[in-house]
Every structure is written in structure tokens, then in C-alpha cells.
Amino acid sequence: MDASGDVQDLHLLDLTKAFGDFVAVDDLTLTIPAGSFFALLGPSGCGKTTTLRMVAGLEDPTQGQILLGETDITHEKPYKRHVNTVFQSYALFPHLDIFENVAFGLRRRGIKNVEPQVTAMLELVELGPLARRKPAQLSGGQQQRVAVARALINQPGVLLLDEPLGALDLKLRRQMQIELKRIQTEVGTTFVHVTHDQEEAMTMADTVAVMNKGRIEQMGAPIDIYDLPQTSFVANFLGQSNLLSGSVNSGGDVLEVSAQGQRFGVPSNRSVVTSGDIVIGVRPEKLSLAAAGEQVADGRNAIPGRVTDASFTGVSTQYLVMTPWDAEWVVFEQNRASAIMRPGDEVTIHWEVRHTFGLAPAEAV
Amino acid sequence: MRWLRKNLIPIIGILVLVYLFIPIAVVAVLSFNKPAGKFNIAWNEFSLSAWQNICGVPGVCGSFVTSLEIGLLATLVGTIFGTMIAFALVRYRFRGRSTTNLLIFLPMATPEVVLGSSLLALFLNLAFPLGFWTVVIAHIMFIISFVVVAVKARLQGMDPRLEEAARDLYADARSTFRHVTFPLVLPGILGAALLGFSLSFDDYIISAFNAGTLVTFPIYIWGAAQRGIPVQVNALATLVFVIALTIVLVSQFINYRRRRMLEAGMSAD
Numbered sequence: 049m050d051a052s053g054d055v056q057d058l059h060l061l062d063l064t065k066a067f068g069d070f071v072a073v074d075d076l077t078l079t080i081p082a083g084s085f086f087a088l089l090g091p092s093g094c095g096k097t098t099t100l101r102m103v104a105g106l107e108d109p110t111q112g113q114i115l116l117g118e119t120d121i122t123h124e125k126p127y128k129r130h131v132n133t134v135f136q137s138y139a140l141f142p143h144l145d146i147f148e149n150v151a152f153g154l155r156r157r158g159i160k161n162v163e164p165q166v167t168a169m170l171e172l173v174e175l176g177p178l179a180r181r182k183p184a185q186l187s188g189g190q191q192q193r194v195a196v197a198r199a200l201i202n203q204p205g206v207l208l209l210d211e212p213l214g215a216l217d218l219k220l221r222r223q224m225q226i227e228l229k230r231i232q233t234e235v236g237t238t239f240v241h242v243t244h245d246q247e248e249a250m251t252m253a254d255t256v257a258v259m260n261k262g263r264i265e266q267m268g269a270p271i272d273i274y275d276l277p278q279t280s281f282v283a284n285f286l287g288q289s290n291l292l293s294g295s296v297n298s299g300g301d302v303l304e305v306s307a308q309g310q311r312f313g314v315p316s317n318r319s320v321v322t323s324g325d326i327v328i329g330v331r332p333e334k335l336s337l338a339a340a341g342e343q344v345a346d347g348r349n350a351i352p353g354r355v356t357d358a359s360f361t362g363v364s365t366q367y368l369v370m371t372p373w374d375a376e377w378v379v380f381e382q383n384r385a386s387a388i389m390r391p392g393d394e395v396t397i398h399w400e401v402r403h404t405f406g407l408a409p410a411e412a413v
Numbered sequence: 414m415r416w417l418r419k420n421l422i423p424i425i426g427i428l429v430l431v432y433l434f435i436p437i438a439v440v441a442v443l444s445f446n447k448p449a450g451k452f453n454i455a456w457n458e459f460s461l462s463a464w465q466n467i468c469g470v471p472g473v474c475g476s477f478v479t480s481l482e483i484g485l486l487a488t489l490v491g492t493i494f495g496t497m498i499a500f501a502l503v504r505y506r507f508r509g510r511s512t513t514n515l516l517i518f519l520p521m522a523t524p525e526v527v528l529g530s531s532l533l534a535l536f537l538n539l540a541f542p543l544g545f546w547t548v549v550i551a552h553i554m555f556i557i558s559f560v561v562v563a564v565k566a567r568l569q570g571m572d573p574r575l576e577e578a579a580r581d582l583y584a585d586a587r588s589t590f591r592h593v594t595f596p597l598v599l600p601g602i603l604g605a606a607l608l609g610f611s612l613s614f615d616d617y618i619i620s621a622f623n624a625g626t627l628v629t630f631p632i633y634i635w636g637a638a639q640r641g642i643p644v645q646v647n648a649l650a651t652l653v654f655v656i657a658l659t660i661v662l663v664s665q666f667i668n669y670r671r672r673r674m675l676e677a678g679m680s681a682d
Contacts, residue, residue: 104581106581127581127583127585127588131581132581136574139577139578141579143597152584152592202582
């Protein structure tokens with residue numbers, strides 16, 4: 049068994065996992081390119097951990113295939129796979145010291161002289177001096193690095209990380225995000241990272257797949273998904289969005305949409321639908337506020353409203369604005385504007401047409 | 414009064430310890446006695462004769478060795494079976510699992526007199542000759558219960574992800590058991606074995622029913638008590654106590670040393 053080798057693409061084909069009547073992962077097809085930092089993002093129970101466990105071999109798929117490069121590993125035993133896992137809450141062996149924890153995989157593969165590799169790996173995660181400690185004597189962040197080292201030393205084709213930063217406090221989490229990214233760049237292995245923390249996914253991953261109810265809702269570079277969500281679930285799970293249902297009046301490069309008695313422009317290449325019912329949306333930081341009655345430049349989308357809450361956070365102010373149809377919109381404004389609005393102020397929310405996106409109505413919230 | 418209030422807890426603590434240790438101390442002191450009559454109950458004269466000639470009375474050392482043999486054998490077999498039963502009960506779902514779970518508690522809950530007498534009835538019905546093996550069988554039976562309970566608790570408390578991590582790290586089923594599961598469960602098994610041995614070593618009631626003509630150490634003492642217990646019994650009992658105490662002290666000391674070293678290591682960086 050040779051566990052070290054080239055980093056290869058990971059393919060999931062029509063992968064399904066059902067527990068009785070409950071379908072945890074539903075016909076998932078996905079290619080994770082070699083050497084990428086890939087995040088599976090979704091709320092708890094969306095099937096992301098089950099997907100990970102199937103790749104690790106700890107769960108047997110009900111249907112479908114898992115390929116690592118050209119090799120079918122769908123039903124391969126976990127200890128024969130070219131894949132290693134960083135477990136949630138680490139699962140370090142409490143009876144072994146740090147050195148032996150990291151050496152575990154090498155020893156099981158019958159490698160005699162593990163010392164140089166283990167030392168180098170402990171060096172990489174900056175834990176050299178702690179080699180003879182037991183896991184219980186390490187801090188959370190240190191344990192986390194041991195878990196990464198223990199998996200990475202086997203030079204897996206794919207490294208799976210199951211909510212690896214979940215147990216850490218906020219400050220340490222930021223540090224470890226940067227640390228993990230550095231390690232990934234250094235070793236060049238494919239990292240598949242499961243998380244429910246959208247900020248974590250966006251900070252670290254090259255590609256994010258947003259999962260919901262066992263399916264992938266949308267996949268792409270964080271910046272693309274954020275800029276142009278394609279479902280209302282993504283629009284709300286990844287960052288915040290303001291949504292509004294309406295219907296398309298006329299097509300063209302810019303769709304004309306009427307909603308709540310007003311007209312809005314939506315670029316047709318930013319809309320999932322181009323006729324009939326539609327849900328239009330816009331991100332809070334794309335919005336601007338003007339005092340009611342103040343002139344808004346032509347060609348911008350605008351809706352009236354009344355400020356219900358203003359939270360000053362230093363760099364920006366977060367407003368809640370009540371629209372005439374009783375929906376609360378979120379607006380982030382940089383504190384460059386002349387005046388800060390107060391609760392009760394009548395305002396106009398306005399934004400550029402090119403920042404608007406259009407979603408299919410069926411799944412509107 | 415204030416002094417009393419401040420020191421009440423240590424005083425009570427010391428009194429309780431004294432209460433617990435007086436019987437042992439009496440046994441130890443009387444092992445250096447030269448009794449005036451048949452019964453070694455009052456101090457008469459200092460003597461080392463019991464210690465110098467510890468097997469001097471016929472039957473003492475023989476019964477002592479018999480009890481050791483029975484204890485070791487029953488503990489070994491009981492621990493192996495008990496551990497296997499515990500694994501089966503925790504790891505597998507099978508028919509009769511919850512019944513087994515319940516039945517395994519019965520030997521612990523049943524009065525020893527009942528257990529001993531019903532086992533005797535069983536052996537007599539089977540025409541099984543009473544002696545060494547019947548006592549071993551009887552002891553294995555109750556040791557199993559204790560081992561199952563202790564090992565089960567240990568197994569249930571184990572994070573299932575540890576074994577998954579081992580499998581993920583190229584350990585097959587056998588290797589996972591050898592390098593992860595077993596070392597983690599071992600303290601529970603050892604604790605249960607120790608308890609099992611001491612239960613077997615001083616069991617009188619069940620042994621007496623099923624021993625036939627075999628004389629174990631507790632049976633010997635019980636018999637001797639009618640005629641006056643020889644001083645050698647005090648010496649042997651004291652010896653057992655000292656050995657047990659030494660084992661406990663040594664393990665405590667090793668633990669203490671290890672902790673000190675780790676703490677020193679921690680503060681070094």
C-alpha cells in the first residue's frame with residue numbers, strides 16, 4: 049500500500065447516502081480539483097459531514113461513486129485510502145504522546161525509521177519542543193495542529209477537515225485560518241474543508257460549495273458566489289441579502305421588473321429567470337440611503353422606507369429600514385456620508401442596477 | 414472551642430481512619446505475640462517465631478497457596494470472558510442483548526448464600542466432583558459480572574472517533590484494537606481484575622458450599638477459629654496487607670513523580 053504520491057482530482061459521481069428514510073446526501077456530483085482548498089459550506093444537517101465521511105470511508109455510500117484520480121475508492125476500506133482526516137475535536141490518541149500520535153500512520157504502514165519525517169512535520173506545525181507531551185497537556189490550538197500534522201504526514205491525496213476550527217475561540221480561529229492556508233500552500237495537497245461558518249469558508253477556500261438538504265446549491269469562487277448568488281438559500285446563508293418578489297415586464301439586457309408598485313432594473317445576465325415571476329435581491333453594502341425627498345440619480349433602483357434601527361460600528365453604520373410592504377431591509381453604509389440617519393427618519397434606499405441579482409421565485413423566503 | 418471548630422474535620426477524619434485500621438493493627442501486632450493459651454487474643458510475650466516459621470502449622474501455607482491459585486486462575490478466565498462480553502454488549506446489537514445486560518447484574522445482586530447453595534445443587538445433580546475446579550468455576554462466575562460492568566463503562570466512555578481516526582490512519586481492524594482500543598480500555602480491565610482477585614481470595618461462603626474437601630485460606634481460618642487461630646495466620650495476613658500497601662504506595666509515587674516532571678516541563682517553556 050503506497051499512501052504517498054501525486055495529488056489527484058477527487059470526483060464524486062451521483063453520490064447518495066440514505067439513513068432509513070432520511071436522505072442525508074442526495075445525488076451529489078462534484079469534482080474537486082487537485083491542489084485546491086475546497087470548502088463544503090452549509091448549515092448543520094445539510095449532509096456535508098456525511099459527504100466527508102463517505103470520502104474518508106467511514107460511511108458507505110448508498111449509491112454513486114467516489115474516484116480519486118482514476119481509482120474507484122467508493123467501497124475501499126478507510127485504512128486503504130489515500131485520504132486522511134482532521135476530525136472534529138481532533139480525536140487525538142490520549143494514551144500516546146504527540147510524537148507517537150503523528151507517527152501513528154507511518155508506523156501502521158510499516159515504515160521503520162519514522163523519526164526524520166515526524167520531526168520535520170512537527171517543525172512544519174511548530175510543535176517540535178512538545179513532541180513528548182500527551183495531548184491533554186496541549187492547548188486547543190496546539191491540539192489542532194497535532195491533528196493536522198498527524199493526517200498530513202501521510203501525504204494524502206486529499207486531506208479532509210471536519211469543522212477543524214469549531215472548538216477554538218474567535219481569536220485563535222482567525223490565527224488557525226491563516227495557519228491552515230499557509231500549510232496548504234506549503235504542502236500543495238487538496239484540502240476539503242467542511243464548515244458551517246461562511247466567513248471561514250470564504251477566507252480560506254479557493255472554491256466554496258454551498259450545501260443544503262443533501263444537495264449543492266451553488267459552487268464557485270467565494271467572490272463570485274457572494275456577488276451573484278443563484279438561490280435565495282445561498283443569498284441568505286452566504287452573507288446577507290435583501291429580497292423582493294415581483295414579475296418581469298420586459299426583457300432585454302436589463303430586465304424591467306415591477307414589484308410592490310415600483311419598477312426596478314435587473315441585468316439579464318445576473319438573473320436566473322428572464323420572464324414571469326422573479327425575486328430580485330441586493331447585498332446590504334451595495335445600498336445607499338438618501339433623506340426622503342432628496343433627488344436620487346436617474347437609472348438607480350430606489351425604494352422608500354423608514355429607519356427603524358441604526359447601529360454605529362465605527363467603520364460603518366448598519367441600518368434596518370422598514371419598507372412600505374413591511375419588510376425590513378438591511379443597509380450597511382460606510383461612515384463617509386455627511387449625515388447619519390436616526391430611527392424614525394424617512395429615507396430612500398437606492399442602489400445601482402448592476403448590483404441587483406435575480407432569483408427564481410419558487411424558493412423565495 | 415474555636416480551636417475545635419477549626420480542626421473538627423481533621424479530627425473526625427483521623428478518628429475514622431483509626432476506626433478502620435485498628436482491626437488490621439491488632440492482627441499485625443498479634444503476629445508478634447506468643448499466646449499464653451490456645452487463643453491468640455491477648456498480648457503475652459514478644460516473639461518472632463510465627464514469622465520465622467511461617468509455614469510451621471500444617472495446612473496454613475497449603476491453603477494460602479490454594480487460594481492464590483484459585484484467585485489467579487479465576488481472575489484470568491473471568492477477566493477474559495468478562496471483557497469479551499462487555500465488547501459484545503457495547504459494540505453489537507443482537508437478540509437478547511438487553512436481557513443479557515440485566516442477567517449479568519444478577520450474580521452481584523444475589524446473596525452469596527443463595528448462589529453458593531444453588532451452585533452446589535447444580536454440581537451435585539451433574540455428579541461433578543467437588544473440589545478445586547468447582548471453586549474456580551464458582552469464582553469465575555461472579556468475577557465475570559464485575560469485569561463486564563467495569564469494562565462496559567470504560568468502553569461506553571470512549572470517543573468513537575478515536576477508532577475512526579485509527580482506521581483513517583492505516584490501521585486495520587486488528588491493528589486498531591491493538592494500538593488504540595485495547596490500551597484505552599486496559600485500565601478498566603486491570604481495575605476489574607484486581608477487584609475480582611480480591612473478591613475471590615477472601616470469598617468464604619460460595620467456596621465453602623462448593624469446595625468439598627478442599628481447604629482454601631478463608632476456609633482454613635474459619636476452621637481454625639474454633640480451635641484457636643495459629644499466629645502464622647496473623648503473620649500471613651499481615652504479609653498480604655504489607656504487599657498490597659507497598660503496591661499502592663509505589664504506584665502513587667510513580668504517578669506523583671510523573672506529574673511533577675510534566676509540571677516542571679510545562680513551566681519550562
